[in-house]
Amino acid sequence: MRTPPPTARPGAAGPRASAYSRALAGLVLLAALTPALPACSHKADPNAGAGPQANSATPAPTAAAGPAQQGQVKAADRGDFKVARREPDDDGLSPEERAEMADEEKSLEEAAAELNKAFSLPHDIFIGFGECEEPNAFYDTEKKEVVVCYQLVEDLYESFRGDYRSDEEIKEVVGNATTFIFFHEVGHALIDAYDLPVTGREEDAVDQLSVLVLADGSEEGDRTVLDAARSFSRATDAELDELAFADEHSLDRQRFYNIICLLYGQNQEKFASLVNDGTLPEGRAERCGDEYARARKAWDSLLAPYVK
């Protein structure tokens, strides 16, 4: 989602110990995976300021810098990913809950550090979990903040309950789905920060980015994308109403196939079973190699001036 719904209250944090620890599972993984972010062999300008400044100017490279000159001109680094500080009314928190919040903050700091290694930003971007009134995640263009709601984590947990025997398994799959959603929202934040052109629907574009970042060839990365795809495969046609068709997001089951297609397209030998077992229809699978290549080229070109 691009903007917060009016009901979102990302600033308030309450005692939700279980949600904290589940969210934490995703973040630990996230911190481990972020080195797979796009990187460039060119060094960033050592004279470019690395610290955050109150400068709203877009640090676009020169007008001549386009995809054809990828990597040749680098944008200045004027901002950082930062953990959104909560001022929780935490009188009711138990020592365990306080400890979990501290752990969560530490994991967010690690994720922010990895993102800062990868990207030069024109302004600070805040990341964090928050309390909302509905299961959601969003990028707030005014506050420049990515918020993943605890309610979304809880919702994922509920939707996967029953599919897995152990709490550990559920926790892992929820963590993976949450990680995917986090990078989807980071994608919205980057499009806003760099004023990137997007042809087609932005929601689909940032799903692509999330796959490209996470599917780095590692078993962990593959598992993360597959679990995320599975979280979108659970809707049935019976649940669709007219609003679903009007939504800015593709239908959940379309998102499932789009994600699976990119994963298969990235390495058709490795993921041949997705076609063989009928998960990905052959008619779609034929074009997934090209879909992956185009998405990769587009995102690599667009981000090239901004990766360190």
Ligand SMILES: [Zn+2]
């Ligand atoms: Zn979105």
